[in-house]
Amino acid sequence: MIERLLRWGRIKSPWILHYNSGGCNGCDIELLDVLTPRYDAERLGILKEAAPRHADILVCTGPVTLKSRDPLLRIYEQMPEPRWVVALGACACTSGIFTGSYHVLGGVDRLLPVSLYVPGCPCRPEAIIRSLANLLEKI
Amino acid sequence: MAEIVALAEIVLFPGALYLVTLGLLLSWVDRKATALLQGRVGPPLYQPLADLVKLLGKEDILTRGADANLAAALPVLALACTLTAGLLVPVGNHSVIAFHGDLIVVLFLLSLPTLALFLAGLNVPSVYNILGGNRALLQYLSFELPLMLGIAAPAVYARNWSIDALMKLQVGYHWFMLALPLGFLVATLGLIGKLERLPLDSPHAKAEIGAGPLTEYSGRKLALWRLVTWVQTVVGVNLMVAVYLGGADSAWAYWGFGAYALKVLMYTAGLALVQVLYARLRVDQVADLSWRTLVPLGLAQLVLAVWIGG
Amino acid sequence: MNQDEIRDRLQSAAGCELEMRTSRGGDIVIDLTPERLVAAVAALATEDGPAHLSAITSFVEGSDAILLYHFWLGLGLTLRVRCHAGSSTVPSLTPSLPAADWYEREAHDMLGICFAGHPNLAPLLLSPDWPGPPPLAGEEQAP
C-alpha cells in the first residue's frame, strides 16, 4: 500500500533539474518553453527546481564536452534516489551533429544511466512533455 | 470521555490533521491563483499532497560536516510550534484553546520556525545555505515587528487580547479592517515577509542563492520544512481573518463557517495577486521597506488605535 | 575615418611604405610585422577611445602562423601579422587594448601562439586537462 502511494506521488510530482553540458541552447529554450503558458508543464506537476537536492529528473541537453564532464557527474551524485536522467535533443542522445569534435566526449549515456532519450534538434515542447509523460508511466 | 474528545480535537478537527489538509488546500489555491493570473492552467488539486508524499519517499542525504541530530530536530521543532499556534487560532468560530492573551502566544509561536530555519541554514557548511540563513535572519528581524504592530492594533483598539473576544466584537460588518485599514496593510506586509512570499522572498531567491537555507536538504527533512511553510501560511491567514475580517461572525448565524472559509480563500487569493504583481525586493530594500515605512506606519496606527479605541 | 586617413596614420606609425589590398569581403588588408603591430594599433586610436577591435583570427599557413586583427573604423580594416615557424611570439595588445584579452587567449588555445606581455594566458575555451597539442595548430591534427 505504501509502495503504491509513493509511486503515485512520484508520478504526479516530477521535479526537474536542467543542465546544459555542451549544447547549443536550442533545447534549453524549448525546455523553458514547456513551463510557459502555452504548454504549461505545471498541470502535470512538473516544476523546475533550483538545487540538485530537490530534483528527481535530471534533464541534460547537449553532448558532454570535456570541460563539463565533472560538473555533470557532481550534479548527478548530489541528486537523491530515486532519480532519472533524460537526454534531451539529438546531441544529448548521441552527440549528434558534433560527433568527431576533439572537445566532445559523446552522448550523455557515456557518463550517466539515461532512462529516456528525446530526439529532435531542437526537440519540440510537445515532444518534451510527451516523453516526460512516457517516463512517468515507466516509473 | 472528555479526554478522548479533547484528544480528538487536538489531533483531528481543528488540530493537526485539519491544519495540514488546510495547508495543502491553501497551497493549491495559491499556486492555482498565481498560474491563472499568469495565463497558465496551474496544478491539479492533489498536487501539494503528491509533492509531500514524493518528498517523504525520497532518499534523505545530509552533507558531510552538518550536525545530523540538529538537522533532524529543527524541522520537527518548527512544525510543533506552528501546529500549536494553529490550535490557538479559531477555525470558524471555535478554537481548541482560548484564553485571555492567546494573541501574544500565537505571535510568539509563529516566530520560532523562522529561527529554526535560520539555524537549519547555518547548520550545513555550504555557501548557499549560509547566505540563505543570514538573509532569513535579516528578514526575521525586519518583519517580526510590523506583523506584531499590525496584529496588536485591533487588540489595543478593542482593549482586549483574546482572539475570540476580538471576533465577537466584529459581528455585523464593522470589521477591524474597516476601522484600522493601515494596521491591516502593515500586518499583511508583515505576514508576507514572515512567510517569505515572492515580493519579499530574498532568503530563498531562486535566481540568486538557489533554495537558500534549504538547498542541501532533501527527502523527509525537506518535506517537513515544506509542511512548516504551508501550516504557517494557514495559521497566518486564519489569524488575519480572525483579527481583521471578523472570522466567522455569527451575523448570519447558521452560515458562519461558510463566511469564514470564503474570507480565507479570498485572502489567500489576495496574497497570490500580490505575489504576481511585483518583482523581488533586494535584501537591503527589504530591510529598508520594513524599518523606514512599515514600523512607523504600525506605530502611528497603534497610537491612532489607542486614541480612538475604548 | 576613410581609407586615406587610415593609410597616413599607419604609415606614420610604421615608418615605411604600406601596401593596401582589399579582400573580397570589402575589408582593407594591410601586412605588418609583429614589431610594428602595437604602434600601429595605438595610432588608430581616436579621441574618444581605442580602435574598435572586432576579432583576432589565427590560422596556420605552411609552417608559419598568421594572425589577422580585424578592426571596424567606419570601414573594415584587417592587420595581417605573420610570425615565422620557430618564434611564434607576438607582442600582446591587451595592456593597451583590453578588448584583445580573450581573443589572444583563444588564439593561444587554438594555435599555441604566445603573446608576450599578456596578463594571464590561461586556457579560455579548452578544458584544463586538455592533453594534446593546440587543436588547430598543425595541418594534420586531431581527426
Place this chain on the structure above:
Amino acid sequence: MTRITVPIGPQHPLIKEPIAIRLDVQGERVLAAEIGIGYVHRGLEHLLQRRTYAQGVAIVERICGICSHAHTTAYCQCIEALALLETPPRALAIRTLLCELERIHSHLLWLGVLAEAIGFNTIFMYAWREREQVLDIMEAISGGRIAHGVNVIGGVREDVTAQQARQALAMLNALREQMRTFVDLVERDRSFLRRTQGIGRLTREDVRAYGIVGPVARASGATLDIRRAAPYAAYTWLHVPHAVLVEGDVLARARVRVAEVQYSLSLCEQLLAALPEGALTTRSPRRVPEGEAITRIEAPRGELLYYVRSDGSDKPARVHARTPTLPTLMALRTMLPGLHTGDVAAVVAGADLCMACADR
C-alpha cells in the same frame, strides 16, 4: 567581516547555460569576480574544416539556438562574397525578414529571462507567451521553430507565400498591441525600475575599451549598428532606426531592446508588404575559388563577424566566428565588482549572455 567565495557555478538557476562565475563577497558586497567559460566549447571551427561548405551551413546553425539564423546568414554571405555569387533580391528580403523575426524572439526571450532573474515571474510568462507568436510565424515560413534551415549558400530554401505573409502581418499587429505591456513595464513599473535602475552601469570608455557591441553598447551611448554602418542583405533599401541611450544601466539595456523590438516589427511589416519578385537561389559551385572573406552582420546581441578562408577545395581551410557575447563577458568582470549580491542576478541576466555563441 569574513570574505567568502560565492560560486555561480556551471549549474545555477540564474544562468541557462554553464558559465563559472566566482564572486568574492564580503557581507552583501561583491569585491571581485572571476569568469570561466568553455563548458559549451564543441570545437566547431575545427569541425567545419572537415565538412563541405553545404554541410557547414547545418553546423553553423547549431552554434547557437537563439540566433541560429544570424549565424547561417553571416556564413552564407561570407561564402557568397568569396565565390562572387549574386544573391537574388527576393532571397535577401526573406533572409532579412527572418533576421528581424529572430531579433524580436531573442529580445522577448531575454526580457523573460531578466524578469525571472529579478523575481518577476509574471513578465517571464507574458514575454514568452507573446514570443510564441513569433515562433509560429517562423515555423510557418521555414518549418522549424528554432533551427530554421532557411539559408543555403546562394540564397534561401523556403518561399513566403502571400497567404503566409497575410498571416504573419496579422500576428505582428497583434504582437505590436501586446508590446504595450512591456513598454509600460520598462517605462513606469516601479518594482521593475527599483531592481534595474542605476545598476551594472557601463561607461562609454568601457564600451570602447572592451569593444562591446550590440544593445549593451547602444545602452551606453555607442552608435555601432552594422545594419546602418555596413548595410547587408535587404538593409540597403530599408531605413533602420536605432535606439541609443546614455545611462548604460540594466534599465537602459531593457529600454534599448524593447525599442529595437518595435523597430524590428516595423521592418518586418515593410518587408512583408513589398517582397520583391524573383528567384530564390542562384547556383552555388561545389568548389569555392581560393581566397578569404570577412563579413559582419548585426546579430540580436551585436556585431557578428565571420572569416572564411578557402584553399580552392570544397572544404573551407579556416572558418572563424567572433560572436558578440565575448566582449560583454570581458566587460562583466568590471561590472560585477562593487555590486550588491542581490543585483548580480540582474546584471548577469541583463547582459544577455549566450554561452553557446561565446564558446562555439
